[in-house]
Each structure stands twice: as structure tokens, then as C-alpha cells.
Amino acid sequence: MSDPSAPIVVNIEDVEEITRSSGEHWGASYKPITPALSELEGGRLGVNLTRLEKGRTVCPFHAHQRSDEVFYVLSGRGVLRYGVELIPIRAGDCISCPAGNGVAHQIANPHNDDLVYLAIGANDPDEVAVYPDSGKVLVRSLRRIGRLESMEYMDGEPERPRVFELIDERLGGEPPPQ
Numbered sequence: 001m002s003d004p005s006a007p008i009v010v011n012i013e014d015v016e017e018i019t020r021s022s023g024e025h026w027g028a029s030y031k032p033i034t035p036a037l038s039e040l041e042g043g044r045l046g047v048n049l050t051r052l053e054k055g056r057t058v059c060p061f062h063a064h065q066r067s068d069e070v071f072y073v074l075s076g077r078g079v080l081r082y083g084v085e086l087i088p089i090r091a092g093d094c095i096s097c098p099a100g101n102g103v104a105h106q107i108a109n110p111h112n113d114d115l116v117y118l119a120i121g122a123n124d125p126d127e128v129a130v131y132p133d134s135g136k137v138l139v140r141s142l143r144r145i146g147r148l149e150s151m152e153y154m155d156g157e158p159e160r161p162r163v164f165e166l167i168d169e170r171l172g173g174e175p176p177p178q
Contacts, residue, residue, distance in 0.1 A: 006036040012049060021056075028058045030119070039123040046123050052078065052107065052115040061133045063104040064097070067122035071095040071107065076115035081106040089115075104132050 010033055021027025030048040037043025052058060061081060071080075073093045080087040080095055083103045089095065097105045109115040127140040138145045167173060 006038070008036045010035065015049075017051070025056055026059075028052045028056060037123070039125075043123055046121060048119045049074075050117050050119050052076075052109040052117075054109055054112055054114075057106055057108040058119075059106065060131050060136075061104045061106040062129045062131050062138075063102055064099040065128040065130070066099050067124045067127050068099045069097040069105070069119065069121040071097070071120070072118040074116045074118065076109065076113045077111045078107055078109045078115040078117075081108065102130075104130070 012031060012033060015031040015033055017029050017031050019027070019029040029051045032038060032046065032048050034043065034045070034047045037045055037047075039046070050058065071089075071094070073089050073091050073095075075091050077088065077090045080089050082097070082105050089107070095105075095107075097103075107115070107117070125141055127138070129138040129140075131137070135147050136145055137148050167175065
């Protein structure tokens with residue numbers, strides 16, 4: 001349920017900038033400008049004003065399975081990595097990254113001036129994202145990120161299914177009455 005005190009109108013000047021970074025090349029500063037629609041409030045759509053400094057990228061190269069993303073460049077220049085392409089981006093560009101097509105994306109700033117853009121995307125609690133450069137997979141509903149290992153469907157399953165052990169333990173080997 002959403003918090004009725006979360007503002008539905010905000011002025012960008014009143015929103016505190018949050019900086020998240022890791023090392024010299026990862027991370028950015030952003031202002032969440034749709035607090036009434038935040039994931040914590042149960043909103044399904046969010047918008048951040050993102051400021052990306054020279055030599056940085058916000059996140060790893062990734063593809064969403066469920067959540068479309070849109071980026072609108074307000075100022076500066078950067079590079080969009082989209083699949084195998086490197087596409088120059090600049091103020092006025094609107095970038096669409098559709099979900100479910102298997103094409104990964106990433107925005108980087110190799111230029112001297114900050115790259116400032118709006119990042120618009122869904123707050124989907126069931127999102128799955130893949131990271132082709134590192135082989136990771138994010139499963140948001142499980143709050144886990146890791147690597148999947150291919151295996152046969154029955155791999156690791158016991159010869160006698162666990163359900164029969166439970167029937168033996170809890171019901172003395174008899175099936176439950178109908």
C-alpha cells in the first residue's frame with residue numbers, strides 16, 4: 001500500500017542527490033524524482049535524474065526480461081552499448097531498451113562533461129536480468145544475483161522422491177484421506 005505522505009509533485013531542486021559507486025569506473029549520482037511511485041511504495045514505474053561523471057558507467061551490461069527502460073539525455077554526451085553496437089548519445093536523444101528481446105544495454109561517459117539523463121523504468125518485483133559480460137543472472141523476487149549452471153532436469157533429485165519420505169514420517173506410510 002502506498003504512503004499517502006509521499007509527494008506526488010516534487011521539484012528537482014528539493015530532491016537530495018544520492019551517490020552510489022564502486023571503484024573508479026562504476027557508479028553515478030541520481031535523484032529519485034517519483035517518490036510516490038517508488039518500489040517501496042508499491043509503484044510500478046520510476047524515474048531517476050542520473051548524473052554520470054567522466055570515465056563511469058552506472059551498471060554492468062545487462063538485458064531485462066520483463067522491464068522496458070527509457071533514457072532521455074538532458075545534457076552532455078555519452079555512449080550507449082546496445083548489443084554489439086556502440087552508439088554515441090547526446091542531449092535530446094531518447095533511448096528505448098525493450099525488455100525480453102535478449103539485447104543488453106549499458107550507458108558510459110568517456111567525455112569530460114557530466115552526462116545527465118532521465119532513467120525511466122518499471123519497478124517489477126518479478127524482474128529477471130542477465131549480465132552477458134559476467135554470466136550473472138538477477139532474480140529480483142528471490143533477492144539473488146548469481147550464476148546459473150546448466151544441468152539436466154532431474155539432476156540432483158533422489159531416486160525416491162522426498163514426498164514419499166514425508167508421507168512415511170508424517171502419515172505412517174498411508175496416503176492422506178480424501
